[in-house]
Amino acid sequence: MNQDSQRVTETKQKIKKAFLELYREKRIEKISIKEITDRAGVNRGTFYTYYLDIYDLLEQIEEEATEAIKAQAEPIITMLLNGSKSFTDLLPVEFFKNNKELLELFFGEQANPHLLARLKKMAQGIAISKLNLNCDDGTLESMRLRYALEYISSGQIGLITYWFKNEMMLPMSELGRLIEDLNLHGALTYLINHRADS
Template identity: 30%
Template sequence: MSQKLDRRKKYTRRVLKESLISLLSEKSISSITVKELCEKADINRSTFYTHYSDHYDLLEQIEEEIAQDLRAYLSSYQFTIEEESKLMTQKLLEYIIENKHTFQTLLNQNVDPTFEKRMMNIAQQFLMNNWMPINKGDESYNRYLSTFIVSGAINVIKDWINQDMNQSPKEMSEMISQFTNNGLSIMGENR
């Protein structure tokens, strides 16, 4: 009996998550109601409230699951070796492709920018904790450098998602690595 309940619980949560993502692709989180969400998921409101306090709680849970997945991805790689860095980026991009609709939705204008900020903070913390800092004694320098790198990479990834992922994850990881490692010197070479 408990397996049946667990399956029902998983099904309910999955359907609610998919329904919220679908609604977010059409309108902002503040415009969505729990009633509308439940109708889309074909689940009654009392069932919804046994799992989540409101639709913002559901969104936060979706974001937290993705954040946990990203932390697991990042912690499984060493960031000191350039090839390892490219492979890690490629794996992250493959993860984004597997969850394409979710990322397209959570990184669009209809959603509160907290998801993007949360992803930036995870990546920035990882960089600061695992990357060989250029200025070992200057924490603010390292923070600014990691902010620069991460925000650039996230915006490139957002553009890639908006371009319907027209490059392979491998090609994108090589580009991001090249941009990160060579930055403005690439522009000078192309003049």
């Protein structure tokens, strides 16, 4: 990477970081370009060199983040679908630590429902592809498959959201074991096996 492209990358990172910090504090409608550029230490013209407006900035951040999450999630989903118990080695501990501000968009207090739906669709697409499922032929069975995919993907995202909102206090290795147990043996079975009277 030459100096010019490195400078561009660094400038865009400053703008994104400033935006994400502000986005944690308030709704997007309340954020001004001036606030972003002041916090990033760049001028207004520089902002417009890379982005049309705040919504364009958000869209680009969301697109990059979705691709990054997909790259982290796909091998884990694949191993889970194969029934592998060694997928915990693939858990993206560093990714979550190093991208907390970015992940706020998906799992934080102001998470965008559109992004959560996008994550679910991405996870479902991976499962459909890896398991070679036919979910679109209009049969009762394909409808049931769609419901099952919705149930599973909603559960996974809900679990990660709960973990993220609780400051990731449960070690990721333990979260991985829990995900494995819930997926391979069922949430209801997990609860029944952990009754106080058993």
